[in-house]
Amino acid sequence: MTSSSLPEAPSPTPIPAHGEGQHASHNLTGFVIFLLSESVIFLAFFSGYAILRLAALDWLPPGVDGLEWRMPLINTVVLVSSSLTMVLAEHFKGKEKLWLFRGFWVLTMAMGVYFLYGQAVEWSGLKFGFTSGTFGGTFYLLTGFHGLHVATGILLMGLMLYRSFIPGIYAKGEEGVKATSLFWHFVDVIWIILFVLLYVWRA
Amino acid sequence: MTSSFPRRFSPVALVALGFWLVLLALVSVWMSRQAFRWLPVQASNAAPLVDGLFSFETGVGTFVFLAVVSVMAWVMLVHRADKYDESDAEPVEGNTRLEVIWTAIPLVLVMAIAWYAIRVNTTLGVLGPMEHIHLVNPAEQQGGYPGDRLPAEQVQVIARQWSWEFRYPGAAVSSTELHLELDRPVTFRLVSDDVLHGFYIPAFRLKQDVIPGRAIDFTLTPTRLGRYRLRDSQFSGTWFATNQADVVVESPTDHAAWLKQAAAAPLQSGLSVAAAEYRERLNHPRVGWPTVVPAPPPQVNVPGTSTLPHDA
Amino acid sequence: MTSTSLSPEPPGSWRRYFGFSTDAKVIGIQYIVVAFFFFLVGGLLAMIIRGELITPASDLVDRTVYNGLYTMHGTIMLFLFIFPVLNGLNNLLIPTMIGAPDMAFPRLNTAAFWLVPVFGTLLIASFFVPSGPATSGWWSYPPVSLQNPSGYLISGEFLWVLAVALSGISSIMGAVNFVTTIIRMRAPGMTWFRMPVFCWTALAAQSLQLIGLPALTGGALMLLFDLVAGTSFYRPEGGGDPVLYQHFFWFYSHPAVYVIILPVFGIFSELFPVYSRKPLFGYVYVALASFIIVGLGLIVWVHHMFPSGVAQWMRNLFMVTTMLIAVPTGVKVFAWLGTMWGGKIRLTTPMLFCIGGLFNFVFAGITGIMLATVPVDIHVSNTYFVVGHFHYVIYGAAVMGIFAAIYHWFPKFTGRMPYEGLGKLHFLLTFVGANLNFLPMHPLGLMGMPRRVSSYDTEFAFWNVLASLGAFLLGVSIIPFLLNMISSWVRGPRAPHNPWNAIGLEWLLPSPPPEDNFGEHVPTVISRPYGYGSGEPLVENQAQIERALTLAEATR
């Protein structure tokens, strides 16, 4: 932190140039700020869902009697575990075991892809659509918007995987992996709340 | 941070300051009296309460405003730099005691206003404008209100793009002019056929959004004979501005007579400026942008008028 | 940092203002110029509005046109004028005030700026689609906003939602950048409590953007789906709730008013000390009060919905939280008075705009308190009383504060001095025009004249005529401003590095500053800002720095 230098200290100490070296940490700061902001949009959707649901006379559209929860539960387990494999990947990156890092990284990506696949299977088997009242609307809005984040996370991971082959990249203070993993944990936490709201909360 | 502020005041200055504050207080009291004149006539039991609160706020506000402006005027007159004076003033950085004082005074003032306002709110709630909100219940709509037991007159208000319709289920009357009995509570049930509207009678100090999909009950008592305006207060589309109706407050005998006469009258098209203007607009197809077509004027016993002079 | 520049033009060339630059100072000026272009457009719409309202009948424009005019006026003024102009000031002032060479993310900055003309064009284009522009007010409340009588998919409302969403994205990009820059790139020695108040208020305002905007974006997304995809989040027929939208909208749009006024508080806090030749009174309280306003500002939004059917306890709760905002705001107002008290006041153009702005602000704050009390608000909500209240704050205080900032920092960033005489004329016309325009709106509202009407009952005619005359005077007031800006930029006298004898890092830079500001030689801050009269230098080796600057100016 540039601001912490003492006022009495004479100034010949080289001014921390705001060059490339510093930029990585700015990136992480900026990214965390962005994620905090992003979480509010989910908060808005969650509260919208809760308000609409609490005020509804008939929540479920005719012919629909609730959501099947087994498949989504498996999905949940996969997504939560993928956060763990990601932690492992980061751990090996710290130990400079790059191939182990890549291995667990790809495993995490695969689990993310599986989650999306499970989601797609679930969607295709549902008897209601986006326009089936507020139930259908909020269901697809929440899962769809979250799914978009999962897809983004997988893309980011792919990018980081590619960048891991650039020689010496981590020595320059590259923090993309850290940012991606923060994002992934964020997506994970959001899903847990979503799962509770959509599947666990019964009338 | 120390400061020389308090020390700078001589006794003469303190007396002068005292005089000035008393003067401001007098002006503020005068303004708070004036405040009543800026408002429409008081035609409901809610009006005096609202106006009293507004008058109080005007007084407090005038005092705060004038006090701040006095300081601004003073410093501009007295603390101006001379023409070629390039020097700085005495570097006073702050004064914790002053900070505390001017945090506390506004806090006390606004809490006093809030306390007063909550009391008015509570009284108003007991008197009437405590609205009950229901989701529209089709069954209930067919079989009249559960609130028929109340002594209040029941009036159903239907807002449309762009007309107001008033139904008196007790007397099987419908009208596009609102007739009310003096000094008798009336409960409105507000429903909308299409979009948001606002049920606003300035002389009653009454305003409530009409929300499609909900029925909102609203009670109050008219307290002054006369003819008033009801205005749509929540933007509702092209002819929003014309979505007005007249409110007639009449004596109990007149009201009973009106209801009887109305019940006997045949149904006819009610008042709808929008429908008339829309027909006119069809002759000029290229004017303006596409608009929602006005709902056909409601079929009512009494269309009423909107051209007579009104009290507010 | 300089290597990241996308601009092919050398610094100093006027051409770089017309391209994709990554220099915050260029972007800042681009923001401000574009914002004032849209100010003229929004102002022109206001002139037509006031032209229609000078007579009771709807006789100047068709009613649908009137609705489009006021909707676009509000939207343009907020999303295309006031937010961009403030972001322009942020771009100019934040890096120079904290001694950073640029923003933390220069490319993000470029992208955020260039979104403005994009969504501006989108919004203006809606005048030319068959449906006409959006006509349901800048709130765009459903179900009216979902009606779309034209039947086309690409309707004015559709373009409106798109433009607002893009504006949100641009603002979020800006906010991430400003916050990161302030947190991470301050000069050595510039601790939090040595940071100029403008940066405090910018930080506070941008935090509000970060918390509030996503809610609006989420709500707008649902509106868009209702409009084009047939969902029913807000459609009562499908079980939706129109009032839910109002919560989303005001959860952001109330804080938005503090996004507007907080930087203006920052401007006041910078300028009153300079032109009173005294330190800012109670600097720490003024700085911290910004964050109390942020906290309170997030929990008052329901005061825009008192008549829409919220429970009594909610009304009372939100009334109290709203009232509390008077306390930290009062702390600031009194601090400015304390700053002027015993000072050596110089009534320059920027100072006049500050004093006039403060005058209007206190008036508007008091009508705000009246609006906060539920029973009074029930009567005046959605009437011209509200329109009067917010034009007093927005035009009377915020826009006047922005004018003050422009006159004050104009020499720094253009290298030319603005003309005092024209500036004072501009002030006089603005102050008189604004009061003549917006004061009559208060009696109108109290009498019960609803806002958003294209015609009205004859009893409202008198005050409306006055308001319209005031509006036309305001329209004229902009002429000396534009003349001043253009002529002094082109051929005004050369500005020295510190024409106002002000204290602050930005005044230790040449006018205009070089592209990377202090470059490698960022001075070390050794004292609090606003050391007027204390004789303490702000930075190490201040004397040498000043001497070098003066020398360079003499040989220019």
Ligand code: HEA
């Ligand atoms: C920059 C913009 C800005 C600012 C700063 C404010 C500041 C305030 N506003 Fe305003 N407001 C708007 C812009 C702004 N407003 C807009 C745009 C709308 C309408 C939007 C629309 O409908 O389209 C609106 C509408 C609006 C409403 C809704 C009215 C309605 O629709 O029915 C309310 C209600 O509470 C309100 C209240 C307040 C309050 C209490 C403050 C407070 O922050 C003011 C605090 C300041 C002071 C009080 C003065 C200084 C203090 C002192 C000198 C201390 C002593 C004072 C006392 C003891 C009173 N405003």
Ligand code: HEA
């Ligand atoms: C930053 C915000 C801002 C600013 C600066 C202004 C400035 C002005 N506003 Fe506006 N206004 C709003 C924000 C703002 N307004 C909002 C949010 C609404 C609510 C909308 C809604 O209800 O949805 C509103 C609503 C509103 C109404 C109510 C409409 C209604 O409810 O029916 C009125 C009516 O008088 C009005 C008038 C004015 C006037 C006369 C000015 C003047 O100050 C303008 C002065 C103009 C100039 C100084 C420029 C003059 C330009 C020229 C003379 C032409 C030159 C043009 C070119 C070369 C292209 N405004």
Ligand code: CUA
């Ligand atoms: Cu609830 Cu009547």
Ligand SMILES: [Cu+2]
């Ligand atoms: Cu507000």
